[in-house]
Amino acid sequence: MFNINSLEQQDNQDKLWDKVINYFRKRSLWMLHYCTGCGAMELPPVMTSRWDMERFGIGPMATPRQADILLITGYSSVRTMKRIIRTYEQMPEPKWVLAFGSCTVNGGMYWDSYNVINNLGEYIPVDITIAGCMPRPEAILDSMLKLMDMIQAGEAKAFRKYKENYAYYKANQDRLFMERGPVLESAALRYVHEETEGGEA
């Protein structure tokens, strides 16, 4: 499914310079938090005086152009997926995605909902997922520290995966948006469809 070989080739090309620059990258992570679902309430304790993530150089940023991390909290509906994908593609490389909460892993308590995606990793590449409903603020801070270690080791390369396997992600995104058209229109069509089916039976 994934084009592993070329990724490994790129990894081998990492030079000393990359290791030096990785230090600066891991010490200055700017975060764009996309909190349309639940979970926005777990971020303020991490940012403010209780856990203070600015100690590690992590700070919130206002726009995708300036951000290194895209933090997606909680469930994302099909409508917000379009915005998430646009936001992700607007971010300059290198960029990392943190998926926060069970809903981004397997749908969580909304697993059978008609308008919520189940696995975020099928649509955009996710570096770290934080399981739990809700995860504690400590879990966010821990995932950030884990991401810093991964960046220093040169392992956090999901954004390259997106470029290498764009066809896979694009197909998934298209399938998602094709299946679910405008809510009201599709509801009307289904009603008509069921009526005709019922009539024939």
Add this chain to the structure above:
Amino acid sequence: MMTVFNIILYSLFAILVGLIFLGIGRKVAARVHLRYGPPFYQSIIDVIKLMSRESITHNFVMDLGMVMALTGLIGTMLYIPIAGHIAFESNTNIIVIMYLMAIGHLGMAMAVSASGNPYANIGVSRALTMMLGYEVPFFTVMLGLIIYNQSSSVMVINLAQAGSIWNWNIWQMPIGFIAAEMALQAMMGEKPFDAMIAPAEIASGPMVELSGRYLGLGFLTKAVGVFVETALIVNFFFGGGTSVITFVIKQLEVFLIAVIFDNIFPRYKIEQAVKFLWIFPMGLAVIQLILLAI
């Protein structure tokens, strides 16, 4: 050849000191919030990271404008004496400084308007309106200084305050100092005059479309701007410095006062800010002028 070397040395010094000031400012802000805060060299790390990132440019004007903003402020810095050392000797520093300081803001305005983002345009229009607000009182205070010292050279004003701490202009013209300090708050874009940045409102305004090394240049511009503005206040009111170290320490004090005010005030709307700047600092500056004339 010596001049070129001087220019490079002065600009590197200003950038480094400005970046460390910004880092110390973040640390102090964190302590005001009862947080631990980032290390004092955090801004340097940020700039190096930004310089190594992918950068998205929109057109040639954007590239040109960002460089123009930085070079405009560095050009200003070269005319300001740092504890008696100056890159370009001149008898009419203040006039040159008044002209060149605007170039930084105009370059930034040119660059971010070229990106075409509506938030950036709102931010730029607010920044230029704010410039109108703070330049009038600040230049009125400068006029008072020129009249008092009968010279428009920063060096002469600097040397006139030498000797004792009681010769400093902060004691000679305290009302003008308060007016200049208020204008400085707006000049550095700190609260309550940060309507042009306003991250929660217009998504960081002028910086909204800047990525990678463009934002890095923006950071450097901000750093040199902080250096220039605090250096002006130190030269005008705190008697410069006997050595570079005392000069930088005085600058840091001026900057930290601005940072602490930044952390305890909410934000003015743009029209409120301009109205405030044209009534209170302007009024104080005019009172100071009248007192000097008497």
